[in-house]
Amino acid sequence: MIEAALPGAKVEVADETGTGDHLRATVSAPQFEGLSRLDQHRLVKAAVKERFDDGAIHALSLKTAPS
Amino acid sequence: MVCSAHQSFPAAAISTIDGMADAELKQKVEELIAANPVLLFMKGVPEAPRCGFSMRVVQVLDSMDVEYGAIDVLPALQPLREVTTEISDWQTFPQLYVKGELLGGADIVEEMFDSGELAEALGVEQPEAAVAAPAAPAQSPPLRIE
Numbered sequence: 640m641i642e643a644a645l646p647g648a649k650v651e652v653a654d655e656t657g658t659g660d661h662l663r664a665t666v667s668a669p670q671f672e673g674l675s676r677l678d679q680h681r682l683v684k685a686a687v688k689e690r691f692d693d694g695a696i697h698a699l700s701l702k703t704a705p706s
Numbered sequence: 707m708v709c710s711a712h713q714s715f716p717a718a719a720i721s722t723i724d725g726m727a728d729a730e731l732k733q734k735v736e737e738l739i740a741a742n743p744v745l746l747f748m749k750g751v752p753e754a755p756r757c758g759f760s761m762r763v764v765q766v767l768d769s770m771d772v773e774y775g776a777i778d779v780l781p782a783l784q785p786l787r788e789v790t791t792e793i794s795d796w797q798t799f800p801q802l803y804v805k806g807e808l809l810g811g812a813d814i815v816e817e818m819f820d821s822g823e824l825a826e827a828l829g830v831e832q833p834e835a836a837v838a839a840p841a842a843p844a845q846s847p848p849l850r851i852e
Contacts, residue, residue: 676814681795698759701813 644686645670649706661698667706679703712752712767712774731782732789739793739803742775744828747786748800752776759812760800766819767802769833804828 641650641664648668655661664683671679680701690696739745744767750756752764767774779786779799791797794808802809804827809815818824825832 676817677796677808677810680810680814684797702817 640690641666641683641686645682647706655698655700660696662696663700663702665702667704669706671703671705674705676703679705712776728785728788731785732792735786735789735793738775738777739806742803743805744772744774745803746774746776746800747779747790747803748776749778749780751778756780757799762812763800763802763815766815766824770819770825770828771830771833772828 642648645666645668648666648670651665653663655663666679666683668679668682670682674682680703683701683703684691684699687696687699691699746752746760746763746767748755748757748760748763750760752768755761755764764776783799787797787799790799790801794801796808796811798811800811800815802811802815809818809824809827815824818827822832
């Protein structure tokens with residue numbers, strides 16, 4: 640989902656609790672260049688919003704960087 | 707190290723917030739952000755955080771010599787979520803505001819703490835423990851092959 644919203648992004652996702660709904664993602668994407676961390680996180684969260692809304696994800700830790 | 711002081715807004719203040727119309731609530735939140743140079747919206751209170759992410763931000767702030775206000779969002783979670791979405795385009799809690807600006811949630815606050823940017827934003831010294839911490843794994847004894 641993140642890769643679809645941010646073409647060229649590199650995404651690593653780890654399941655923090657083994658339950659699949661508390662995730663940790665490291666995302667680097669060319670689209671992050673020049674954006675604040677807040678805006679980088681906003682882009683990723685917008686990409687996965689559906690999964691929060693339908694309850695599939697409860698928590699997502701993010702680390703983002705331009706690539 | 708001097709213990710940081712924090713001030714929690716009493717539950718009564720939150721129940722008032724709970725009954726407010728959206729516009730009123732938004733105004734109240736904007737006033738609180740303006741009135742508190744360091745303000746944390748969190749789940750639970752600093753003495754008893756009710757979410758791991760909120761606890762992480764409390765731990766970071768408590769390790770620094772800084773006074774902060776804390777607001778428990780749980781009694782009015784959905785209305786507050788709507789208000790912070792309008793004010794800062796940010797839906798999740800915790801949220802740390804410094805000098806009227808959203809700094810971030812737990813991930814960004816921790817990243818900024820590790821890099822020293824948080825101390826800079828708060829105008830305080832970076833605690834020594836934070837500088838020493840990344841070096842810790844290197845101090846483990848070397849593996850010995852028998």
